[in-house]
Amino acid sequence: MVTISIDAMGGDFGPEVVIPAAANALERHPDIRFIFYGLAGKVEPFLDKFPKLKAASVLHISETAVQMDDKPSQALRNGRGKSTMWQAIEAVKNGEADVCVSAGNTGALMAMAKFCLRMMANIERPAIAAIWPTARGDSIVLDVGASIGADARQLIDYSVMGAGMARALFEIKRPTVGLLNVGVEEVKGLDAIKEAGAALKATPLQGFEYKGFVEGDDIGKGTVDVVVTEGFTGNIALKTAEGTAKQIAAYLRGAINRTWMAKLGYILAKGAFDRLREKMDPNKVNGGVFLGLNGVVIKSHGGATSEGFCSAIEVGYDMVRNGLMQKIEADLTTFYSHYKAETAESGDETAEPTVKPA
Numbered sequence: 139m140v141t142i143s144i145d146a147m148g149g150d151f152g153p154e155v156v157i158p159a160a161a162n163a164l165e166r167h168p169d170i171r172f173i174f175y176g177l178a179g180k181v182e183p184f185l186d187k188f189p190k191l192k193a194a195s196v197l198h199i200s201e202t203a204v205q206m207d208d209k210p211s212q213a214l215r216n217g218r219g220k221s222t223m224w225q226a227i228e229a230v231k232n233g234e235a236d237v238c239v240s241a242g243n244t245g246a247l248m249a250m251a252k253f254c255l256r257m258m259a260n261i262e263r264p265a266i267a268a269i270w271p272t273a274r275g276d277s278i279v280l281d282v283g284a285s286i287g288a289d290a291r292q293l294i295d296y297s298v299m300g301a302g303m304a305r306a307l308f309e310i311k312r313p314t315v316g317l318l319n320v321g322v323e324e325v326k327g328l329d330a331i332k333e334a335g336a337a338l339k340a341t342p343l344q345g346f347e348y349k350g351f352v353e354g355d356d357i358g359k360g361t362v363d364v365v366v367t368e369g370f371t372g373n374i375a376l377k378t379a380e381g382t383a384k385q386i387a388a389y390l391r392g393a394i395n396r397t398w399m400a401k402l403g404y405i406l407a408k409g410a411f412d413r414l415r416e417k418m419d420p421n422k423v424n425g426g427v428f429l430g431l432n433g434v435v436i437k438s439h440g441g442a443t444s445e446g447f448c449s450a451i452e453v454g455y456d457m458v459r460n461g462l463m464q465k466i467e468a469d470l471t472t473f474y475s476h477y478k479a480e481t482a483e484s485g486d487e488t489a490e491p492t493v494k495p496a
Contacts, residue, residue, distance in 0.1 A: 139169050140458050141236050142451060143229035146176035147203035147222045149241025149440045149447070156241070157184035159447035161191040166448075167455055173235055175200050175222040200225055204246045206440060213246035214253060223247060227254045230433040237454035239425075241438035241447060248284060248428065255433040260470065263288070264430035265296050265369070266437065267303050268376060269453070272360030278304050279357060280429065281369040282376045288368035290333035293317065297338060298469045299429040300364040301346035306460035307453070312345070313363035316352035318371065327351065342476050345469040425450030427457065434462060 146156045153176060160172050172195040174181055185192050201220040204213045217224050223242050229235040231254055240247050244266075252264060265281035280300045281288070288296070297315050304313035317335050319327040324335065331351070338348040349362050357365050357375065367375070394401060424446040428435040434457050438450035 139171055140167070140455055141171045141173065141234065142454055143173045143226040143235035143238045144175065144451075145203075145223045145226040145238070145240035145242055146174045146181050147200075147242070148247075149438065149442065150206065151441075152176075153181045153184045155442065155444045155447050157181065157188065157191070158444040159451060160195070161188040162444065162448045163451040163455070164191055164194055166452070170194070170451075170455060172196070173198065173226075173229055175225045175229075177203055177222070198225060204242050206243050208243055208246055210243075210245040210249035213243060214249050217246070217250070218253070224250050224254065227251050227433075227435060230435070231255055236458040237434040237436060239436045239438060239447075239451055239454050241440050241442055241450070243440075244283070244437055247435065247437055251428055251431055251433075251435045255431040255435070258430055258432055258467070258470075260474075261295055261299075261430040263292050263295075264428055265299060267300055267427045267429050268372075269307070269425065270357060270365070270379075272358055274360035276308070277357070277360050277363055277365060278307070279365045279367070279372060279375070281367065281372050282426065283369045283373035284428070286368065286370040288330065290330045290337065293330060293334035293366055293368070294337055294473070295430070295470070296366045297334070297348070297364070298345070298473050299466050300366055302466035302469050303427060303429065303457070303462060304363045305345065305465050306462040307456050308363065309460065310363060312347055314347045314349045315364040315366060316349045316356065316362040318357075318365050318367035318375075319351035319353065322351045322353060324351070341473060344472055345465070425453035427453065427462075429466070434458060 144156060144160060146153050149155060164170055174195055174197045176197065176199065178199050181197055185195065185197065200222040202217055204217050204221050204223045223240055223246060226238045226240060227250055230238045248264065257264065264284050266284045267278050267280035268282045270277045270279045278300050280296050301313050301315055304310055317331055319331050324332065335351060352361050352365060354375065424439050424442050426437040428437065434454060436450050436454040438447050
């Protein structure tokens with residue numbers, strides 16, 4: 139069984155979207171059990187509509203809920219211990235749930251998750267990993283907004299964690315990893331990127347294959363399974379891709395409605411347009427994974443439909459079923475033991491990226 143704790147009040151629509159999404163996920167995965175955290179009188183009317191889901195769920199009533207416009211510090215101060223978001227995360231910490239899913243305020247969710255679950259040993263910063271549709275399937279891109287900037291050690295950590303997620307989600311034995319850069323040449327880029335690239339290239343890697351630097355257009359091509367960058371650049375890339383998809387959709391609608399010949403052409407090519415729409419549908423790939431914490435937390439888009447929130451639940455389900463935490467812990471241990479051995483053998487003690495106390 140996989141137990142999933144849900145912040146039922148998170149997002150723009152709360153239980154109206156969350157409960158039907160959970161019912162859909164249960165139909166697809168009968169081995170799921172849910173723990174819902176909601177406000178009094180807000181969740182029950184929706185839960186009563188799905189008897190099968192109700193039988194597979196436990197509902198806890200919380201005192202308050204984090205608002206979408208709350209500042210992280212405000213949410214942490216006012217919601218610690220008593221908000222739906224905090225209690226859903228705490229269920230993972232206490233071992234009552236395997237994964238937490240919320241569509242709530244991203245900053246508040248990250249702040250609460252860090253404070254409640256704490257960081258994994260020797261991981262300095264968490265990362266938000268997004269599933270990215272590409273020309274050859276799906277890839278993983280991280281960090282897409284957990285923090286701004288990253289040194290070489292943090293980029294290496296992101297690489298290892300992203301590879302672990304790819305192995306868990308895509309069931310790839312040895313996923314490929316690339317560092318996002320302004321060019322593929324080793325002399326280009328910031329010092330942190332070049333240092334991380336040199337370390338990844340020089341170290342024997344069992345859990346993934348390092349392919350070198352990749353550029354922005356490689357993300358959409360699907361050149362590698364995992365694209366690694368820092369949060370500022372990653373978030374801009376994510377928002378640019380979302381905006382471009384909406385722009386293309388608007389262009390297509392405008393072109394189709396311009397003449398009767400265009401409308402006829404649309405009818406004849408409807409199957410192709412439907413496949414394109416499905417490929418570009420953000421609900422199909424909804425669910426950012428918070429990596430680097432002592433527990434699995436999934437962030438759904440705040441405006442997601444029930445289909446989109448169901449996708450986020452299924453991402454969490456896959457992470458648990460395929461042992462995300464165990465894969466990341468094993469890969470981190472293996473990488474740094476090999477890296478230290480390689481550094482000691484070469485005698486280059488300055489080559490190792492700075493390791494700060496956990």
